[in-house]
Amino acid sequence: xEETSLLCLLSRLTVSPSSSQFFEGDFVSLSCEEDDSSAGWxxxxxxxxxxxxxxxxxxxxxxxxxxxxxxxxxSGVYWCESREGPISxxxxxxxxxxxxxxQSPVLPVMEGDDVTLLCKTKTTPSNLPAAFYKDGSLIxxxxxxxxxxxxxxxxxxGLYKCDISGHGESPSSWITVTGKPxxxxxxxxxxxxxxxxxxxxxxxFRVVLHLVVFCPYFICTLLVVSLFRHRAKGNYLCASNxxxxxxxxxxxxxxxxxxxxxxxxxx
Numbered sequence: 001x002e003e004t005s006l007l008c009l010l011s012r013l014t015v016s017p018s019s020s021q022f023f024e025g026d027f028v029s030l031s032c033e034e035d036d037s038s039a040g041w042x043x044x045x046x047x048x049x050x051x052x053x054x055x056x057x058x059x060x061x062x063x064x065x066x067x068x069x070x071x072x073x074x075s076g077v078y079w080c081e082s083r084e085g086p087i088s089x090x091x092x093x094x095x096x097x098x099x100x101x102x103q104s105p106v107l108p109v110m111e112g113d114d115v116t117l118l119c120k121t122k123t124t125p126s127n128l129p130a131a132f133y134k135d136g137s138l139i140x141x142x143x144x145x146x147x148x149x150x151x152x153x154x155x156x157x158g159l160y161k162c163d164i165s166g167h168g169e170s171p172s173s174w175i176t177v178t179g180k181p182x183x184x185x186x187x188x189x190x191x192x193x194x195x196x197x198x199x200x201x202x203x204x205f206r207v208v209l210h211l212v213v214f215c216p217y218f219i220c221t222l223l224v225v226s227l228f229r230h231r232a233k234g235n236y237l238c239a240s241n242x243x244x245x246x247x248x249x250x251x252x253x254x255x256x257x258x259x260x261x262x263x264x265x266x267x
Contacts, residue, residue, distance in 0.1 A: 015093070
């Protein structure tokens with residue numbers, strides 16, 4: 001299934017003129033826009049009388065293209081098919097023998113784009129007043145024969161037709177609206193992909209940073225306090241020694257005087 005989907009993307013069927021409706025006798029060119037020429041894309045169709053017939057059975061084939069002068073019997077589904085079997089997008093073409101057609105997108109319309117519908121006759125100018133219908137209900141009447149649907153959405157998808165008073169009504173054609181493809185933009189980073197635990201690492205880093213900054217300050221404070229206390233104690237000891245030394249000197253001199261007096265008394 002995945003291989004088939006991939007190969008389908010390698011070719012796209014385009015129609016020129018780009019329309020899903022044509023008048024009898026119009027010249028139409030269909031092409032398989034291929035990205036892989038080795039796949040051997042072939043244009044095929046299903047009509048009310050044919051099934052999976054190749055271009056050389058109903059048109060003029062040239063490589064992956066096909067040209068044809070269309071008639072009502074050529075109305076049907078067209079697609080490109082490779083030798084491996086996968087197919088491209090399918091296109092539904094309607095050929096009328098009447099006098100009015102609705103020119104509408106033959107390929108799916110992207111959601112959000114503007115779409116213009118043109119109601120035209122085969123023999124008269126294309127700017128005649130026309131009424132446009134969706135799923136059988138009147139949308140609006142346009143004096144110039146064309147209507148623009150701005151910023152189409154999925155709700156605009158449906159079956160459309162038009163009518164020109166005095167000339168007739170066109171066949172109906174289905175307009176398909178597809179969603180815009182979603183793309184994921186990855187941010188450019190020169191380094192490795194951030195880890196899911198980055199917030200935890202940031203918290204741990206901040207804690208370590210605060211410890212690195214605070215610890216030296218705390219240690220220095222302790223050293224200063226310790227040094228101050230040590231110096232204060234040293235000064236106290238020095239002052240005590242100085243205070244006791246004179247008293248000891250007086251005691252020695254007093255002992256000397258007593259000795260001398262005692263000696264003189266015995267003489």
